[in-house]
Amino acid sequence: MSAQMQVDAVVLGGGIVGASAALMLARKGKTVALLERDFCGSHSSGVNYGGVRRQGRPLSQLPLSQRAHQLWSHLPELIGIDGEYVRSGHLKLARSHTDMAALQQYAESTRGFGLDLQLLDHGQLRARFPWVGDIAVGASLCPDDGHANPRLVSPAFARAAKRFGAQVFEQTEVTHIEHDGQAFVLHCANGLQVRAPWLLNCAGAWAGTVAAQFGEAVPMHSGHPAMLVTEPVAVVMDVSTGVEGGGIYARQVARGNCVLGGGQGFATSPQQARPGQAAVLEILRNAVELYPFLAGAQAIRTWSGTEGYLPDREPVIGASTTQPGLLHGFGFAGSGFQIAPAVGEALAELVCTGQTTQPIDAFSIRRFQPTPTRQSIA
Ligand SMILES: Cc1cc2nc3c(=O)[nH]c(=O)nc-3n(C[C@H](O)[C@H](O)[C@H](O)COP(=O)(O)OP(=O)(O)OC[C@H]3O[C@@H](n4cnc5c(N)ncnc54)[C@H](O)[C@@H]3O)c2cc1C
The missing domain is CATH 3.50.50.60 (FAD/NAD(P)-binding domain)
Incomplete structure (x- = not known):
């Protein structure tokens, strides 16, 4: 050419x-x-993981994120497909009372941005999302966040x-x-x-x-979030989840596969990356604690990507x-x-x-x- x-x-x-x-x-x-x-x-x-979430973002990003939220609601008109986008809700789990206090603090500081965060204590969490592992002491739910197929x-x-x-x-x-x-x-x-x-x-x-x-x-470096997907299992997970303090995030798609991410992999070249064994094992270890229904599920594929961080x-x-x-x-x-x-x-x-x-x-x-x-x- x-x-x-x-x-x-x-x-x-x-x-x-x-x-x-x-x-x-x-x-x-x-x-x-x-x-x-x-x-x-x-x-x-x-x-990427496919998280279409506003919850957890710094306040500086919320106006843009809110505008994006409106655009996502018109996805088929915008790009011609639904992209498997669902407003499932995004549930951020707390594994300690300190983490729960951080979720409360975030909910207070974002009031007025339209996230409509709902704080759930241990009992409310168990009643509403019985598939979450007992290690979670509470959570914050953003009902209109969701996920899509990237x-x-x-x-x-x-x-x-x-x-x-x-x-x-x-x-x-x-x-x-x-x-x-x-x-x-x-x-x-x-x-x-x-x-x-x-x-x-x-x-x-x-x-x-x-x-x-x-x-x-700019002082930008590349990072490589680690990801895996399981074989299809019975559909129980009706929200996309994350954890205060990070470490793991997971969602389940309509056909039953669970997509999980957490930790960092490594670059194999300037444009290619792998998740690495350590990150994958850490995701699996966290998964069994937070999502016990995944015990024994086979991971059928792992991957990573290359992302810029300032x-x-x-x-x-x-x-x-x-x-x-x-x-x-x-x-x-x-x-x-x-x-x-x-x-x-x-x-x-x-x-x-x-x-x-x-x-x-x-x-x-x-x-x-x-x-x-x-x-x-x-
Ligand atoms: C594993 C993983 C999980 C993630 N999970 C989430 C998530 O759940 N939710 C969320 O909101 N975000 C998530 N992200 C982040 C999100 O994917 C990225 O922030 C976003 O995709 C960045 O888009 P981009 O267009 O800036 O970059 P990219 O998708 O990297 O696109 C940049 C493009 O530029 C091209 N390019 C570069 N140099 C040249 C050149 N010289 N000539 C021509 N083309 C060039 C590259 O080939 C590339 O295709 C995740 C990222 C990763 C890696």
Whole structure:
């Protein structure tokens, strides 16, 4: 391929963040090219746990997360499939009274955000969710959170963008980016060249390279959450679950398989990762305590992915401070699946109007720039 093209906006990275930005831009009538090195949704966006949850997020993310919650409620209209999305509820379990106090504290601090959290003591938990292990002393339920199948949902965002006119290029690795004073020019390994006044850096765990090229290096590292799925077992788990303090999360799909995650695996190359034996054994150990009905169930597959983490575990979303026309959307620290549709929408608003209705200042890349010393100010 040696095509050259000019568009209003070029999106680097066909994960759910880049694909939703491309979809929102195309819906707003912009010409868009979405460039993906592998296949759309083949990295974090397609291999994640599938938690579509607001509960547990920092307060800074809740406005975006609430907007995403509205967008998820229109998923079939947005991407053409239901993606196995269900508002099952998200149950966060406490294994100690200290953890229960933390859940209470979170419920108080998020009042007014529309999460409608319900605190359950030991007796209420046992009565309502009798399949939860006795080790749990209580829980917090977010009734409208849920889960979805990431393998279906994330590629569907890219297909929907295409239906709205975006040009989607898979197996198209961006190898070089320049700015000629008026527009970005992206050079791809397959010969494609794309010119655009707007560049959306949605390259997931690999986005730091682009930021650094434009003088905005960020201290991002890659993490590799460990996952497994069991054989189908009798369907008992009617909510997606997590645990205060972390360690394990689990959900059951309609056909009976339980999807469980927890701990970290390791990279086998810059783009590949494995869950590793230690993390898998830890998930199984925790599972037997918290979900006793899984005792004896066979794990039929394990996997991991590559995700970008910044030190404060908050993403970078918004305009570059060094290069006009450059927008960032990366570093989602293991929780970008749920908020991605709203992030894509906010990035599209920035392209179309120069501003967004979402409060995204907390996610500015500026927070990683060195603060000027007295001497340098002088
Ligand atoms: C195992 C696991 C479990 C998770 N569980 C949850 C969960 O339950 N709930 C939740 O909300 N979040 C979860 N997450 C996090 C969530 O999956 C991510 O935050 C989200 O998918 C990030 O989307 P993205 O589009 O930024 O990144 P990605 O999906 O990584 O997409 C970035 C894309 O950029 C492409 N790219 C990079 N460089 C180039 C280049 N030079 N040229 C072309 N293309 C390039 C990559 O190939 C990749 O496809 C989990 C993540 C993992 C790994």
